[in-house]
Amino acid sequence: MLHHRFTQRLQRLRRRGLHKSPILWVVLLGVFFEVVVHCLRFRVPVPSRELDTPFYATCQEPEVNAPRENAAIVMLARNEEVEQARHSVDSLERHFNQWFKYPIVFLNDEPWSKEFIDVLNATTSAETIFEYVPKEEWLFPEWIDENDAKASIKAQGEAGILYAGKETYHHMCRFFSGYFYQVEALKKYRWYWRLEPDVDFSCAITYDPFREMARHKKVYGYTIALWEEKRTCPTLFRKVSDWKESQNIASTSMWKAGITPSWVPWPFRSSLSWFSHRDKYGDGWNTCHYWSNFEIADLDFFRSERYQSLFRMLDQDGGFYYERWGDAPIHTLAVNMLAQPHQIHHFADIGYRHDTFYQCPANAPGGQLPESKTLNKANESWAPEIEGGVGCRCECDGSRTRNIPNFCQNRLRSPNTMSRPWSTWFQEWVFF
Ligand SMILES: *[C@@H]1O[C@H](CO)[C@@H](O)[C@H](O)[C@H]1NC(C)=O
Ligand SMILES: *[C@@H]1O[C@H](CO)[C@@H](O)[C@H](O)[C@H]1NC(C)=O
Secondary structure (H helix, E strand, O other), rough: HHHHHHHHHHHHHHOHHHHHHHHHHHHHHHHHHHHHHHHHOOOOOOOOOOOOOOOOOOOOOOOOOOOOEEEEEEEEEEEEHHHHHHHHHHHHHHHHHEEEHOOOEEEEEEOOOOHHHHHHHHOOOEEEEEEEEOOHHHHOOOOOOHHHHHHHHHHHHHHHOOOOOOHHHHHHHHHHHOOHHHHHHOOOOOOOEEEEEEEEEEOOOOOOOHHHHOOOOEEEOOOOOOOHHHHOOOHHHHHHHHHHHHHOOOOOHHHHHOEEEOOOOOOOHHHHHOOOOOOOOOOOEOOOOEOOOEEEEEEEHHHHHHHHHHHHHHHHHHHHHHOOOOOOHHHHHEEEEEEEHHEEEEOOOEEEOOEEEEEOOOOOOOOOOOOEEEHHHHHOOOOOOOOOEEEEEEEEEOOOEEEEOHHHHHHHHHHOOOOOOHHHHHHHHOOO
């Protein structure tokens, strides 16, 4: 009887045209509002004041005699990279360390050659320390089946995943994600500046970034943010977000800046979690990360039990070998989960190049200290000054400050800046 009435009703509806049914419209509106409410939960609030600006936007007279922070510059390199290592240390020396003389710790998974030690020691006026990472901290951990892992690495290489065919690259990413923070030679320091072979600095850094990080209670500083190569880490985000949930860690606005909420309505949304780069509710990760080959950060943050237990969980999982998890997305997810927006600093004033990507700010008008004897000894000429520039004696022409799409930069900065380009609003909801 009921069934009969229902079919009658359906036939009537069909005759009138389904689109004229008010019930259908109510249901559709309900679905639409549910999706909108869901997406709004991930909205990154605009802060009521700027939470992160450059520490200085003009040249400073370097305070060569001021007290220093308990900090070191750290480079992981190999003996055969002596020329690339020299290039980076020389660039940092000319643009910064000739005034500040922070010690440089060199790490290697093999004993250093005399040539490397002599060349690098002669390249800087600062103290140099040459350390060796023990094999048990560098190679496969005992719970990883070496043959399986090697076969997987080979397959990843054949699939053309960036750097994934190189075994040492996997060891390196794992090292920088975890054991790096336990290295004996770094135990006595509070802050580190990560330096990679073959990079260039292109502006003078005339203040002490460690001191400013400490003074502004920052924990993490970066220059460049970009998208991760998705095929390197298909299961990483799910594992980190599940861990976050298991630890009852609330989503900060930094965490939300990494999420692209799903437009699929309830109750179908969570079925999206079958796909990569999504959490168990079906919401996506935009893969934006701080490019960790440049970092100025607080060692204590990464030495904390919280971070180390996250690392241990990931290490046990094996994704450093069965996938090619990079230390950059891991540092980023951890920082964005555990730090507050005002604790993260974008060094917009530091000119930096690694590989083909660079950031190079324009020079601040009237801020170049043309009379400074100290600075003139380093370089008397600099590129033109441009309105809005934040750099000190930068060598690039200022017409293009970055050669990377701005999406990730804007997205990861959105929790701590009041200026949000309209394009970010659009991208944040529509793209993924
Ligand atoms: C570096 O050179 C300085 C001065 O020439 C020397 O005193 C120091 O022992 C050297 N350091 C290393 C690690 O070789
Ligand atoms: C000095 O600045 C010029 C122009 O900005 C640049 O081309 C040159 O490489 C710099 N020289 C040094 C020693 O840094």
